[in-house]
Amino acid sequence: MARVAIIGASGYTGLELLRLFARHPGMEVTALVTRQTDAPYVADVHPSLRGAFDLRLEALSLAEIGERADYAFACLPHAASAALIAQLLDAGLKVVDLSADYRLTSREVYEQWYKVTHPDPDRIGKVAYGLPELYRSRIRESELVANPGCYPTSAILALAPLLKAGLVSAEGIIVDSKSGVSGAGRDPKPAFHFPECNESFAAYGVGTHRHMPEIDQVLTDAAGQGVEVLFTPHLVPMDRGILSTSYATLADGVDQNKLMDALRDFYRDEPFVQVIDGLPATKHVAGTNNCHITARVARGRAVVVSVIDNLIKGAAGAAVQNFNLMSGQDETLGLT
Numbered sequence: 001m002a003r004v005a006i007i008g009a010s011g012y013t014g015l016e017l018l019r020l021f022a023r024h025p026g027m028e029v030t031a032l033v034t035r036q037t038d039a040p041y042v043a044d045v046h047p048s049l050r051g052a053f054d055l056r057l058e059a060l061s062l063a064e065i066g067e068r069a070d071y072a073f074a075c076l077p078h079a080a081s082a083a084l085i086a087q088l089l090d091a092g093l094k095v096v097d098l099s100a101d102y103r104l105t106s107r108e109v110y111e112q113w114y115k116v117t118h119p120d121p122d123r124i125g126k127v128a129y130g131l132p133e134l135y136r137s138r139i140r141e142s143e144l145v146a147n148p149g150c151y152p153t154s155a156i157l158a159l160a161p162l163l164k165a166g167l168v169s170a171e172g173i174i175v176d177s178k179s180g181v182s183g184a185g186r187d188p189k190p191a192f193h194f195p196e197c198n199e200s201f202a203a204y205g206v207g208t209h210r211h212m213p214e215i216d217q218v219l220t221d222a223a224g225q226g227v228e229v230l231f232t233p234h235l236v237p238m239d240r241g242i243l244s245t246s247y248a249t250l251a252d253g254v255d256q257n258k259l260m261d262a263l264r265d266f267y268r269d270e271p272f273v274q275v276i277d278g279l280p281a282t283k284h285v286a287g288t289n290n291c292h293i294t295a296r297v298a299r300g301r302a303v304v305v306s307v308i309d310n311l312i313k314g315a316a317g318a319a320v321q322n323f324n325l326m327s328g329q330d331e332t333l334g335l336t
């Protein structure tokens with residue numbers, strides 16, 4: 001039985017991991033790690049878990065985490081995450097990193113977009129990107145997996161099959177995304193607080209959001225040529241969910257049936273991606289590890305609409321999917 005530590009367990013992704021682990025038969029939660037020194041019970045930090053886990057969050061040392069766990073889920077802000085993960089790996093743990101620290105393959109690109117010095121630069125570019133639909137076999141063999149960003153998950157799942165099949169041009173792709181507020185974590189900036197964002201709808205990070213180079217990197221790999229998307233995120237006053245609408249120029253002779261057939265072929269055996277005829281909505285995937293995708297042709301362009309739950313397929317669910325692969329278990333355990 002795999003012994004699991006959650007680092008940063010007081011946050012939103014920590015809560016979602018615990019919800020999923022409550023139904024997971026192939027692991028045991030043995031450590032919940034916090035910076036808080038009063039060792040609160042998990043049900044006091046996350047009241048919705050009352051009755052599910054009789055555990056405390058503890059300010060454990062690295063040695064204590066190493067004694068108690070074989071796997072760690074790092075649910076920390078970027079930079080803080082890599083600083084700890086380097087030590088966890090040295091202590092022999094396998095790690096799923098929910099932060100952005102190991103997703104980008106270039107130190108220069110990371111430091112340019114995240115505006116911090118990378119704490120573990122030697123590992124950059126050597127870590128599996130944790131999107132099983134694209135990188136399953138590499139994830140299976142990995143000791144450290146970089147869980148994707150929530151916006152990138154929604155955009156990449158929509159566009160990668162079409163780029164791989166050459167059905168859309170690599171140039172001029174636009175990704176327009178909307179996210180619920182939990183995407184900003186449990187202790188967000190003032191703009192994400194209820195009175196600021198309720199009954200309002202706003203774009204942010206236009207041209208500057210750090211998920212843009214992440215989407216570029218993975219779609220470039222899928223297309224086999226350079227892709228630079230124009231990505232704009234928006235904040236929607238709802239708890240959870242992401243909807244991305246992606247626009248791309250069609251290759252010659254491509255119609256809607258070809259787009260839909262390519263998506264269906266690519267995801268035929270995938271447990272968590274459903275290609276649907278109707279238009280998706282965030283509510284249809286809320287609380288699940290699913291991604292719903294559909295494609296249309298409008299005004300001569302491909303319009304691909306995709307939805308995920310940012311906290312599940314965009315974070316904790318993907319992390320469990322990756323853990324299942326890394327630990328040699330059924331990929332769907334705890335997720336269906």
Ligand SMILES: NC(=O)C1=CN([C@@H]2O[C@H](COP(=O)(O)OP(=O)(O)OC[C@H]3O[C@@H](n4cnc5c(N)ncnc54)[C@H](OP(=O)(O)O)[C@@H]3O)[C@@H](O)[C@H]2O)C=CC1
Pocket residue numbers: 007008009010011012013014033034035036074075076077078080098099100148149150182183184185186187310311314315
């Ligand atoms: N929310 C989302 O939808 C998604 C989040 N992510 C990423 O996953 C990671 C976790 O996100 P989320 O759970 O939402 O974040 P939260 O802010 O909700 O929780 C993060 C936890 O990390 C601990 N923490 C905060 N700052 C530090 C620090 N400097 N050093 C050590 N520990 C710290 C805190 O725990 P304590 O105070 O108890 O120590 C905090 O509760 C982030 O990197 C985020 O960007 C990725 C995809 C989606």
Ligand SMILES: CC(=O)N[C@@H](CCC(=O)OP(=O)(O)O)C(=O)O
Pocket residue numbers: 078098099100148149150151179180181182183184185211233235
């Ligand atoms: C609504 C909202 O604020 N969303 C977050 C994205 C969450 C995420 O995936 O962040 P990481 O790449 O750091 O893991 C943001 O725009 O920064």
